[in-house]
Amino acid sequence: MGIQKVTFESGNVTAKIDADLYHFFYSKDIGILKGLKNECQVTLANNTLTFQDGYVSVYGRIIYIENQTTIGITPDSNKSGYVVLGVNTATNEVNLYLKEQTSGYPSLVLTNLLTTEGLHEFVLCAYTKTTTSVSINQTYTRKVIVNDKDKIADLENKLLDRYRPVRKNLTKVSNGVYQFFNTSSVELSESLVYVLINNTTIISFPGDSLFIHVGSNRNMSYRYAGADYTLSVLYENGVVTLSCGNTTHNITSAYLKK
Numbered sequence: 001m002g003i004q005k006v007t008f009e010s011g012n013v014t015a016k017i018d019a020d021l022y023h024f025f026y027s028k029d030i031g032i033l034k035g036l037k038n039e040c041q042v043t044l045a046n047n048t049l050t051f052q053d054g055y056v057s058v059y060g061r062i063i064y065i066e067n068q069t070t071i072g073i074t075p076d077s078n079k080s081g082y083v084v085l086g087v088n089t090a091t092n093e094v095n096l097y098l099k100e101q102t103s104g105y106p107s108l109v110l111t112n113l114l115t116t117e118g119l120h121e122f123v124l125c126a127y128t129k130t131t132t133s134v135s136i137n138q139t140y141t142r143k144v145i146v147n148d149k150d151k152i153a154d155l156e157n158k159l160l161d162r163y164r165p166v167r168k169n170l171t172k173v174s175n176g177v178y179q180f181f182n183t184s185s186v187e188l189s190e191s192l193v194y195v196l197i198n199n200t201t202i203i204s205f206p207g208d209s210l211f212i213h214v215g216s217n218r219n220m221s222y223r224y225a226g227a228d229y230t231l232s233v234l235y236e237n238g239v240v241t242l243s244c245g246n247t248t249h250n251i252t253s254a255y256l257k258k
Contacts, residue, residue: 004017006021016089018060019061021060023059023114030059031057031122032142032145033055034146034147037052038053038067039054039144040053040124044134044135047075049136052068053065056085058120059112059113063085065124069096071083071096075131075132078102079100079101079128080100080101080127081099081106081126082098082125083098084098084099085121086121086122087113089113089118096124105126108123122143123142123143162258163257166255166257168255176250179241183238185216187207188210188240190258191207192206193255193256194255195220195242196254198249198250199253203222205218205233210233215234218233219233229244229245231244232245242254
C-alpha cells in the first residue's frame with residue numbers, strides 16, 4: 001500500500017491505472033470513439049469484411065483498428081454471428097475473430113475489466129450468412145462513445161426541437177371555421193395553443209384545458225376591432241376545429257408550443 005505518482009515526471013504508471021482513468025473520462029462507456037478517424041466503418045465484398053481505421057475503448061483499454069483491417073467469412077451454413085474484438089487483460093492480448101451460431105446470435109463474454117482480469121468481447125459488426133452469401137446486419141447498433149461537447153450540443157438541439165413553436169397547417173372549412181390535423185391529445189395536453197386572427201389578435205390557452213370537460217372542447221373570448229367575440233375550439237380524433245365568433249374573421253395561423 002502507498003502513494004503512486006500518476007501525472008508526474010518519471011512516474012511509473014501501470015496500464016491498469018491508465019485504463020481506469022480513461023474509462024472514467026469516457027463517462028464509463030464502452031465503444032467506438034465517435035468522430036475520431038473513420039469510426040471502424042465496415043464494408044463487405046467477396047465474403048470479406050473490411051474495416052476502416054478507428055479507436056475502441058473497452059473499460060479504458062484503448063485499441064486502434066488499423067485501416068483496411070480484414071476478416072473473411074465462409075458461407076458454408078445458415079448462421080448469425082459477430083465480428084468480435086476480444087480484449088483479454090489476463091493474457092494481455094487483443095484479437096479479432098468470428099463468433100457465430102445457427103439459432104440467433106451467440107452470447108458474449110462480458111467480464112468487467114474494471115474489477116476483474118479476464119476477457120471482454122466487443123462487437124465490431126453483426127452479420128448473417130447462408131450457404132451462398134454473407135450480409136451485414138444493418139439494424140445492429142454498435143456501441144459508440146460520444147465526447148461531452150457533442151453530447152451537450154445534441155441535448156441543446158433536442159431541447160430546441162421540443163420547445164420551439166410548431167406551426168400547424170390550417171385548412172379552411174367554411175367562413176370563420178378552420179381545422180388542423182394529425183394532432184394527438186398528448187401533444188395538445190403538453191402544449192400551449194396560439195391562434196392568430198387576421199394576423200393582429202392573438203388568442204392563447206393551455207391545450208390541456210380542452211380535456212377538463214367531457215367533449216374535448218372549450219370557448220375562448222377575444223377582442224377584435226373594438227368588439228368582443230368567442231372562439232370555439234373542438235378536438236376530435238386528431239383534428240382540432242377552430243370556429244371564430246364572426247364569419248368575417250380569418251384564422252391566419254395556429255401554433256403549438258411545449
